[in-house]
Structure formats: structure tokens, C-alpha cells
Amino acid sequence: MLFTSNLRQIRLINILLVDDHELVRTGISKILSEVKGFNVIEECETGEEAIKFCRKIEPDVILMDMDMPGMGGLEATKKILRFTPDAKVIVLTVHTEEPFPTKVMQIGAAGYLTKGTAPNEMVNAIKAVNSGQRYLPAKIAQQMALSHFKPAEETPFNSLSDRELQIMLMITRGEKVPDISVHLHLSTKTINSYRYRMFEKLDVSNDVELTHLAIRHGMINTEKL
Numbered sequence: 179m180l181f182t183s184n185l186r187q188i189r190l191i192n193i194l195l196v197d198d199h200e201l202v203r204t205g206i207s208k209i210l211s212e213v214k215g216f217n218v219i220e221e222c223e224t225g226e227e228a229i230k231f232c233r234k235i236e237p238d239v240i241l242m243d244m245d246m247p248g249m250g251g252l253e254a255t256k257k258i259l260r261f262t263p264d265a266k267v268i269v270l271t272v273h274t275e276e277p278f279p280t281k282v283m284q285i286g287a288a289g290y291l292t293k294g295t296a297p298n299e300m301v302n303a304i305k306a307v308n309s310g311q312r313y314l315p316a317k318i319a320q321q322m323a324l325s326h327f328k329p330a331e332e333t334p335f336n337s338l339s340d341r342e343l344q345i346m347l348m349i350t351r352g353e354k355v356p357d358i359s360v361h362l363h364l365s366t367k368t369i370n371s372y373r374y375r376m377f378e379k380l381d382v383s384n385d386v387e388l389t390h391l392a393i394r395h396g397m398i399n400t401e402k403l
Contacts, residue, residue, distance in 0.1 A: 190217040191308050194237035196228040196254070197221075197270065198246040202293070206241065209297045216304070225254025232258050236265065239304050244271035244282075245344060248363045252285060252340040259286045266307040270295075273347070275397050277336050279318050281343075289313035335397055337379045345372050350389045350397070 193210060195218055197203045203221045210216045219237055222228040226249050228240065240258070244251035255267045268289035269282045279290050288307035291300060295315070303313040338346060348358050355373070359366045373385075382388050 189215070191215055191304060192217050192219045192238045193304065194219060194228065194231060194240045195221045196223075196225065196240065196246075196251070197243040198223050199243075202243070206300070209300065210304075213301055216301075225249030225251060225257075228254050229257050232262055232265065236262050238266060239288075239308050240265060240267045241304075242267050242269050242287075244269055244273065244278075245347075247361050250340060250344050252281065252344075255282075255287055256285050268303055268307055268313065274318065277333055278343070279314070281340070283312070283314070290318055291315065292318075333395060334380050334391070335395060338376060342372055342376050342379075345369060346376055346388065346392065347397075349373070349385050350392045 193216060195203055195206055195210075197206070200223075207218050207221060210218050219235065220231055222231060224246055225242075228242065229249075232240070240255075242251045242255055246254075249257075251269055251271070255269065258265055258267065263286075266288040267286070268291055269287050270291050270293055271278065271282075272293050274292055282290050289303050289312060291303055291313075292315070295303075299315065306313040335343065335346070345358060345362075348361070353361075355366050355369050358364075359369050362369070376388065377383060380388065380391055382391055
């Protein structure tokens with residue numbers, strides 16, 4: 179009887195893993211499977227798949243990649259939180275610069291982790307958000323706090339939509355319109371519409387000026403260019 183009682187007290191944390199790269203999913207899944215009390219209940223390649231799954235089964239924690247083909251992680255998170263407002267979403271991304279962390283937390287995500295995060299920090303983040311806390315790495319939290327002291331006009335990229343931000347980053351990484359079109363499953367005409375809308379909002383004329391503006395505002399890491 180005592181054994182049965184102890185079994186009932188063991189509460190698994192059911193985790194949904196969303197990332198379009200199989201290698202990334204496999205690596206993270208392996209790390210999490212070795213943690214007592216963690217259970218990866220499903221892996222999804224796209225935001226659309228994640229939404230469909232969450233309509234049937236509500237996981238305790240969702241690890242959501244930000245950059246995926248089709249629907250990005252931000253948009254998927256927004257949609258999931260509309261019908262499951264108690265979902266605990268941790269966004270996984272390569273982006274550390276503002277306004278990304280702020281945007282992510284403003285839409286209701288419970289946590290923000292970069293893909294360079296150590297396994298033990300990911301484990302701690304999952305445990306924290308599952309218990310009702312929000313989780314931010316110390317460096318990101320400090321960066322967000324400092325950004326609030328800057329005048330709004332210093333960050334013109336705040337005017338961009340989630341999709342525009344996603345495309346902007348791809349352009350500044352040197353990706354061409356046809357490649358972006360394939361990756362996001364959108365027509366080249368649609369991608370160009372987003373480009374020209376961005377140019378108008380940011381008062382730039384081309385991709386080169388867009389990249390220079392992004393560098394000036396610390397949106398991209400120049401060491402990787």
C-alpha cells in the first residue's frame with residue numbers, strides 16, 4: 179500500500195518539443211529523457227503541428243523554436259495561449275538581442291532560452307516554469323532591464339511584426355528571397371511584400387541599408403558576419 183501511495187505522488191512533467199531540425203529535437207529529447215520526472219510526450223516540426231497537438235492534449239511545458247518554416251514560434255505561441263492560457267511555453271532561439279526577449283515575454287511565454295544554453299539550465303528552466311515561475315537567463319534579464327532605459331525611438335525595429343522580424347533576420351544573414359521563400363513556405367511575391375513594408379517602416383531603401391541599420395541597433399552579432 180505504501181508503494182502504491184508513493185507512485186501516486188510521482189508527477190511527471192509532460193513536455194512538447196517543437197523544432198524543425200531533427201538533430202536539435204533528438205539532442206534535446208535525449209537530454210530530457212535522462213531527467214527523472216520529465217516525459218517528452220511529442221515532437222513537432224512546425225508551429226502548425228504544435229497547435230494541432232495542443233488542441234488534443236495539453237502538455238505541461240512546451241519548448242518552442244522561434245524560427246521555423248511556415249508559422250514561426252512567436253505566432254504559434256500566441257495561438258496556443260489563446261485556447262490554453264495556462265500553457266507554459268519556453269521559447270528556444272539563437273537570438274539574444276532586443277527586442278526579441280521582450281516580445282517573447284510580452285506575448286505570454288513563461289521562459290526564454292538561447293540554443294547555446296547548457297543542459298542543466300534548460301532542466302532548471304523547465305522545472306521553474308512548471309512550478310509557475312517565469313525563467314530568463316541572467317544575461318537576458320539584465321539586457322531587458324537596461325533596454326527599458328532607452329527611448330523608444332532608439333529601437334525602430336519595435337514597429338515590425340513577428341513575421342517581418344523573422345524575415346529581417348534572414349535577410350541580414352545574407353539569405354536571398356528565393357531561399358527565404360522555400361524556408362518559410364511563402365511565395366517570393368509575399369516575401370518581397372514583407373521586405374518593402376519593412377523598408378517603408380524603417381526608412382531604408384534596400385537590404386544593405388537594412389543590414390547596416392540592424393548592426394547599428396545591435397540587432398545582429400557582427401562577429402558572426
